[in-house]
Amino acid sequence: xxxxxxxxxxxxxxxxxxxxxxxxxxxxxxxxxxxxxxxxxxxxxxxxxxxxxxxxxxxxxxxxxxxxxxxxxxxxxxxxxxxxxxxxxxxxxxxxxxxxxxxxxxxxxxxxxxxxxxxxxxxxxxxxxxxxxxxxxxxxxxxxxxxxxxxxxxxxxxxxxxxxxxxxxxxxxxxxxxxxxxxxxxxxxxxxxxxxxxxxxxxxxxxxxxxxxxxxxxxxxxxxxxxxxxxxxxxxxxxxxxxxxxxxxxxxxxxxxxxxxxxxxxxxxxxxxxxxxxxxxxxxxxxxxxxxxxxxxxxxxxxxxxxxxxxxxxxxxxxxxxxxxxxxxxxxxxxxxxxxxxxxxxxxxxxxxxxxxxxxxxxxxxxxxxxxxxxxxxxxxxxxxxxxxxxxxxxxxxxxxxxxxxxxxxxxxxxxxxxxxxxxxxxxxxxxxxxxxxxxxxxxx
Amino acid sequence: xxxxxxxxxxxxxxxxxxxxxxxxxxxxxxxxxxxxxxxxxxxxxxxxxxxxxxxxxxxxxxxxxxxxxxxxxxxxxxxxxxxxxxxxxxxxxxxxxxxxxxxxxxxxxxxxxxxxxxxxxxxxxxxxxxxxxxxxxxxxxxxxxxxxxxxxxxxxxxxxxxxxxxxxxxxxxxxxxxxxxxxxxxxxxxxxxxxxxxxxxxxxxxxxxxxxxxxxxxxxxxxxxxxxxxxxxxxxxxxxxxxxxxxxxxxxxxxxxxxxxxxxxxxxxxxxxxxxxxxxxxxxxxxxxxxxxxxxxxxxxxxxxxxxxxxxxxxxxxxxxxxxxxxxxxxxxxxxxxxxxxxxxxxxxxxxxxxxxxxxxxxxxxxxxxxxxxxxxxxxxxxxxxxxxxxxxxxxxxxxxxxxxxxxxxxxxxxxxxxxxxxxxxxxxxxxxxxxxxxxxxxxx
Numbered sequence: 001x002x003x004x005x006x007x008x009x010x011x012x013x014x015x016x017x018x019x020x021x022x023x024x025x026x027x028x029x030x031x032x033x034x035x036x037x038x039x040x041x042x043x044x045x046x047x048x049x050x051x052x053x054x055x056x057x058x059x060x061x062x063x064x065x066x067x068x069x070x071x072x073x074x075x076x077x078x079x080x081x082x083x084x085x086x087x088x089x090x091x092x093x094x095x096x097x098x099x100x101x102x103x104x105x106x107x108x109x110x111x112x113x114x115x116x117x118x119x120x121x122x123x124x125x126x127x128x129x130x131x132x133x134x135x136x137x138x139x140x141x142x143x144x145x146x147x148x149x150x151x152x153x154x155x156x157x158x159x160x161x162x163x164x165x166x167x168x169x170x171x172x173x174x175x176x177x178x179x180x181x182x183x184x185x186x187x188x189x190x191x192x193x194x195x196x197x198x199x200x201x202x203x204x205x206x207x208x209x210x211x212x213x214x215x216x217x218x219x220x221x222x223x224x225x226x227x228x229x230x231x232x233x234x235x236x237x238x239x240x241x242x243x244x245x246x247x248x249x250x251x252x253x254x255x256x257x258x259x260x261x262x263x264x265x266x267x268x269x270x271x272x273x274x275x276x277x278x279x280x281x282x283x284x285x286x287x288x289x290x291x292x293x294x295x296x297x298x299x300x301x302x303x304x305x306x307x308x309x310x311x312x313x314x315x316x317x318x319x320x321x322x323x324x325x326x327x328x329x330x331x332x333x334x335x336x337x338x339x340x341x342x343x344x345x346x347x348x349x350x351x352x353x354x355x356x357x358x359x360x361x362x363x364x365x366x367x368x369x370x371x372x373x374x375x376x377x378x379x380x381x382x383x384x385x386x387x388x389x390x391x392x393x394x395x396x397x398x399x400x401x402x403x404x405x406x407x408x409x410x411x412x413x414x415x416x417x418x419x420x421x422x423x424x425x426x427x428x429x430x431x432x433x434x435x436x437x438x439x440x441x442x443x444x445x
Numbered sequence: 446x447x448x449x450x451x452x453x454x455x456x457x458x459x460x461x462x463x464x465x466x467x468x469x470x471x472x473x474x475x476x477x478x479x480x481x482x483x484x485x486x487x488x489x490x491x492x493x494x495x496x497x498x499x500x501x502x503x504x505x506x507x508x509x510x511x512x513x514x515x516x517x518x519x520x521x522x523x524x525x526x527x528x529x530x531x532x533x534x535x536x537x538x539x540x541x542x543x544x545x546x547x548x549x550x551x552x553x554x555x556x557x558x559x560x561x562x563x564x565x566x567x568x569x570x571x572x573x574x575x576x577x578x579x580x581x582x583x584x585x586x587x588x589x590x591x592x593x594x595x596x597x598x599x600x601x602x603x604x605x606x607x608x609x610x611x612x613x614x615x616x617x618x619x620x621x622x623x624x625x626x627x628x629x630x631x632x633x634x635x636x637x638x639x640x641x642x643x644x645x646x647x648x649x650x651x652x653x654x655x656x657x658x659x660x661x662x663x664x665x666x667x668x669x670x671x672x673x674x675x676x677x678x679x680x681x682x683x684x685x686x687x688x689x690x691x692x693x694x695x696x697x698x699x700x701x702x703x704x705x706x707x708x709x710x711x712x713x714x715x716x717x718x719x720x721x722x723x724x725x726x727x728x729x730x731x732x733x734x735x736x737x738x739x740x741x742x743x744x745x746x747x748x749x750x751x752x753x754x755x756x757x758x759x760x761x762x763x764x765x766x767x768x769x770x771x772x773x774x775x776x777x778x779x780x781x782x783x784x785x786x787x788x789x790x791x792x793x794x795x796x797x798x799x800x801x802x803x804x805x806x807x808x809x810x811x812x813x814x815x816x817x818x819x820x821x822x823x824x825x826x827x828x829x830x831x832x833x834x835x836x837x838x839x840x841x842x843x844x845x846x847x848x849x850x851x852x853x854x855x856x857x858x859x860x861x862x863x864x865x866x867x868x869x870x871x872x873x874x875x876x877x878x879x880x881x882x883x884x885x886x887x888x889x890x
Contacts, residue, residue: 067825068825069825070822070825070827070836071825071826071827071828071832071835071836072827074779074780074831074835075776075779075780076776077774077775077776078775081775104821104824107821108822111821219773275766278767278769278770279766279769279770280769281769281772281773281774281777282773283773284770307835308822308831308835308836309822309835309836318763318766321723321724321763322723324723324724324725324726325722325724325726325728326729327726328664328726328727328728329522329726330521330522330526330724330725331520331521331522332726334519335519335520376549376552376553376556376864376868377515377553377753377754379512379549379868379872379875380513380516380871380872380875381872381875382515382516382517382879383516383519386516386519386520386753387516390516390519390724390752390753390754391515391753393838393840395840423821423824426824426825427824427826430824430825430826434827
């Protein structure tokens, strides 16, 4: 057993214990010991003075390969952004582009403390390969949208089935059962026909996989839904029997009070993307209301084209700030709650609460070491949660561990990814894509 | 002439020119050359490939010595925060505490790219000494509040007069005419009597110094004002002849449409503090409306007890995000506008637009060098403003220059401040203060 002995272990367990000068033991990728007391037997103790250990962050909603499209266009309305910039370029993406874009985004996530992410994209097997190569934990969902692609529901669903098989083969061949997880990814109520949603629902019931969907992201989505079906998107999904406690709903910026009751009643998990919702001018999700009702809320970055980062620490800080300002209640979403949303709540959302999300015996050894000495902002020190959420950020991460392995260390080295080479590849891809799409970006004008 | 040759010079001049692979020449603390062309004569050219040069940030509103109170208590309502925590501890602050707290905060500001700040506090001469020792540019204001301190207006005003004299002596003895600037600092319409406000107004008219004031920060401030005077705080200041174009008003979260007309008409400058306004649950200032009317809006961090950082880059990013989400318009406050608010608009607010705020010949050589190679998020690269505001942050600052001198370099060395020693001093102060005040902070419970 390898033992770490930091100044603070922020467990994020049920009691949210913070263990001062405690000991955490790791063996075969798992946490096997957590205590204030020094263990009797051990191989090695690594002392970590002025260091804080946190559970690795869980980024519950992204489209990670979109690193390639980051900054392509910002500060325009969603329609122009999508139609004139994102879609024309996305059409030109080759599977290998998705692989490299995903690997690059994964490098960013690991560096900033994310140890598990959930993704939705197409060519999703390439994202899975990148996650496998990087050895980061992930839940992978193939984005299905028969309305967008003008396909038949059964035909569209086959993409998910094929992806499930391909992923299963990848997991077997690489021995990655503990790392890569499958879920269904119907894009949204407006991107999918009722038939497709029902096929997904039946399949999820049958084989016990979860469902990842965009839901009530924009006001116009809700207005369109009410116009065409006389129901909100949430009422509509409820009416077709879609909503259960295996549903992971991204955004949920515009629920009615009735919608919130439905989400609560069905045990739906909400994936909150504060930066993306602001940047795309969608609005601010009523997270305090969700929490008050006991709805599980996890955090996420959304894709790097609408953020434009993949840094969960930024989302934690923003989540703790913005709802105070909007609700005009400074007691809403405490620093601790924001950190829960990025760790244990994320684990619950993904159905992985027995495996990740807190530093407890039996869980995977996925954690982040924060160096207080490097931060001016760690002085004066009054409270661990406040310091982490309001004063520090991911720059002070010394190391990131996944499955008990050191994946990133302060010397700027990622164990599984050659970032320098990757930078050039990603840059070449963006040059090829913007040329093919005939898009002049501002720096070239 | 020392010449720097970075990949991009982001001038923030009137045309917002970005000069690719350009040259900027420095002599005797000033910018003497800015061009795409290599100068004919020079002492030395420092090539800065993959580096971006930005004007130093201008933090227009802070109480920098409050680093000492950072994290003392968060996530409680303003009344409890102020009455049970901040005020009891502030009463115990000695002049030397203010000096060290200010110096520590100045270290944070320089590291994160701020080259000029405006402060309001008491024992303000200690803040001035810290700024003088650090050689950062600053506008210093002694917080006057005869209502809070139950003093006579004339008596209270003497604090400002004394501070002005002390500052003037400090400036003379240290030769810091270009660094330290005086302004008046009546705390707020509710913290000052009408008499005090009028004394300040007359003095400002007479001696041509500017006025720094908190204004319409919270909804209850406005409601109280309407209840007692039947006027909003802005209408009230207008009624006593206080508002002119030398007034720098911090916050302005709750102006009426009529108030905005008054601010516009009088040329008042607004100092926007997005993080603080969210964290203290004050709300979100209607910045898009201000800009639409042509009111000058600058950016600020507010004090480190209500932020809890002094990092202007964070405010730039937040300012560009939050107003999009609130107004549901993604075209509001572009990345470029947010950067203007932190640079040239700040210079206009402080009345220093001929000296700082942009990279132009004749201005002080205050600037920041950003290293794109260290940032994963700088790839792919499409647009300089978008990259800076949405994808990067202050961790990628390689160096900070004030008055043509290298004040901070990537090797983590601050030229004028011994941070290691200062950390211990600040920590000792907080131990003494919390013990004296009998406050148990969470980490000790």
